[in-house]
Amino acid sequence: AQKVTQAQTEISVVEKEDVTLDCVYETRDTTYYLFWYKQPPSGELVFLIRRNSFDEQNEISGRYSWNFQKSTSSFNFTITASQVVDSAVYFCALSENQGAQKLVFGQGTRLTINP
Amino acid sequence: GAGVSQSPSNKVTEKGKDVELRCDPISGHTALYWYRQSLGQGLEFLIYFQGNSAPDKSGLPSDRFSAERTGGSVSTLTIQRTQQEDSAVYLCASSSAGGPYEQYFGPGTRLTVT
Numbered sequence: 001a002q003k004v005t006q007a008q009t010e011i012s013v014v015e016k017e018d019v020t021l022d023c024v025y026e027t028r029d030t031t032y033y034l035f036w037y038k039q040p041p042s043g044e045l046v047f048l049i050r051r052n053s054f055d056e057q058n059e060i061s062g063r064y065s066w067n068f069q070k071s072t073s074s075f076n077f078t079i080t081a082s083q084v085v086d087s088a089v090y091f092c093a094l095s096e097n098q099g100a101q102k103l104v105f106g107q108g109t110r111l112t113i114n115p
Numbered sequence: 116g117a118g119v120s121q122s123p124s125n126k127v128t129e130k131g132k133d134v135e136l137r138c139d140p141i142s143g144h145t146a147l148y149w150y151r152q153s154l155g156q157g158l159e160f161l162i163y164f165q166g167n168s169a170p171d172k173s174g175l176p177s178d179r180f181s182a183e184r185t186g187g188s189v190s191t192l193t194i195q196r197t198q199q200e201d202s203a204v205y206l207c208a209s210s211s212a213g214g215p216y217e218q219y220f221g222p223g224t225r226l227t228v229t
Binding site for chain 1: 150158163165171173208217218219220221223
């Protein structure tokens, strides 16, 4: 069975600090996909990134970066120089490579950036 | 272009009543998903539609839940004889194909069963 664990339930930092959100996953599939979504206070889930299991290159998009390590089954997300607008709940998710390819979500990490 | 839309945004119903929740996916998206978000269970998959294929209903929690998708576009999730444990935010998502593409979510319907 697939499982995603986000051990950090809540994180609170001061603006401009760097913050890393952890994600650990379990799957028996050799091909799978990993995602991060942001859920701001408005409630709508916003897609951030998708990686497939064959691509372990780290990715950077502005202040956001992602570190994918198959050896530790982790897909961590770092926000550099955090801003108040980054405050949200962040979800890591895993998708199988067959069938419905539904998203299996972690429990989410509530990130609060304080001014 | 327009994103995924859902209606109503909020629904309060009495225990035992039936409710219908509607989802309009992004135009041209062939895959449509329903998820449920609740405090106790987090985000969980309910049902998946892809084109004309039979839906994947593996996530529906009981036979009181059903869904249909008409004309490959709009979808309706129906909950019969609602129970208090059905209270949650029901999220609809669509993607461009039935592959592992990113799913785009609607704003959700908050259902409260009293």
